[in-house]
Amino acid sequence: MPLTGPTIDVVTLFRDFFKSPLNESLLKKAQDKGLVKIRVHDLRDWTHDRHKTADDKPFGGGAGMVMKPEPIFECVEAIGKGAWVVLLDPQGEPMSQKLARHLAKKQHLVLIAGHYEGVDQRVKDRLVDQEISVGDFITMGGEAPALCLIEAVARLLPGVLGNAASVEHESFESGILEYPQYTRPREFRGWTVPEILVSGDHKKVKAWREAAAEQVTRQKRPDLLKLSRKSRIG
Ligand SMILES: C[S@@+](CC[C@H](N)C(=O)[O-])C[C@H]1O[C@@H](n2cnc3c(N)ncnc32)[C@H](O)[C@@H]1O
CATH class of the missing domain: 3.40.1280.10 (SPOUT methyltransferase, trefoil knot domain)
Structure with missing residues (x-):
């Protein structure tokens, strides 16, 4: 090639x-x-x-x-x-x-x-x-x-990852950490997936993910949140 x-x-x-x-x-x-x-x-x-x-x-x-x-x-x-x-x-x-x-x-x-x-x-x-x-x-x-x-x-080079969108939402790309991810089964050992993610309502899923990403970042890396706010303002 x-x-x-x-x-x-x-x-x-x-x-x-x-x-x-x-x-x-x-x-x-x-x-x-x-x-x-x-x-x-x-x-x-x-x-x-x-x-x-x-x-x-x-x-x-x-x-x-x-x-x-x-x-x-x-x-x-x-x-x-x-x-x-x-x-x-x-x-x-x-x-x-x-x-x-x-x-x-x-x-x-x-x-x-x-x-x-x-x-x-x-x-x-x-x-x-x-x-x-x-x-x-x-x-x-x-x-x-x-x-x-x-x-x-x-992995940032064009064509290397199958789905370019998967890079966009990743931790650090937007300045904060990524939202939690789930896959099948919907229920595992009695622990269920958040209802919104299986609702089929893309708007709600997007809003849930934004809020979850912010919450995860606040818990694990509050320093990133401060930085990303600063860069959004200035
Ligand atoms: C054992 S380290 C040498 C450390 C050096 N004596 C010092 O105190 O800064 C040997 C090599 O590992 C690499 N290395 C070790 N830690 C690294 C790090 N945190 N980031 C990048 N390279 C690292 C560097 O190429 C370095 O020359």
Whole structure:
């Protein structure tokens, strides 16, 4: 299939990490249909010594190893001309739906997954356009965060999800959380589905969902409600 969507290049020391996730379900279909091209690069292919060394001890001492700058620069310079280069890093801008939408407009993304104690600071200072964090916690490497970002971006690309409307109402898209969802059976262990949802009255269903979304947000994420009010006003 001809490519109609963006290219996402992932730079990692652990290529196999991505094998299954990129070959399952919607991500696989999206690639098969040419809606996105995802390539995973082994950083060790850009090393030049016998041991394919990609990390070294930190200057100044301390625990752990730091990823060397040379292979990262060489790899990104070879594969990412004109691309928006992202480093997954706990110090980065917090990932959000807004940021996913912004990244989904880029034609070429390079995602660098760090490991060990992280990457040499010169990568951050001189190579990377943006650092992105998936939350205030530390994962073992940037692979899972990179996958998170790929999933968030890919599902926003035209044609990837069967039903575009399903994106519109989702949590965070409208600034608040999504309303509760139910499916068959109508009664399960004595717990029933709200009557309105089976009434067939679309207007009432819509109103119920709006109110329920607001209530869920008030309970679970009141901070979002404040933000969404602010953006509606100003
Ligand atoms: C063990 S972490 C290094 C943490 C680093 N020493 C620090 O304290 O900031 C190794 C790699 O995992 C990735 N990583 C860990 N937590 C992350 C997060 N919250 N968001 C994005 N990437 C993360 C980064 O690529 C990082 O270079």
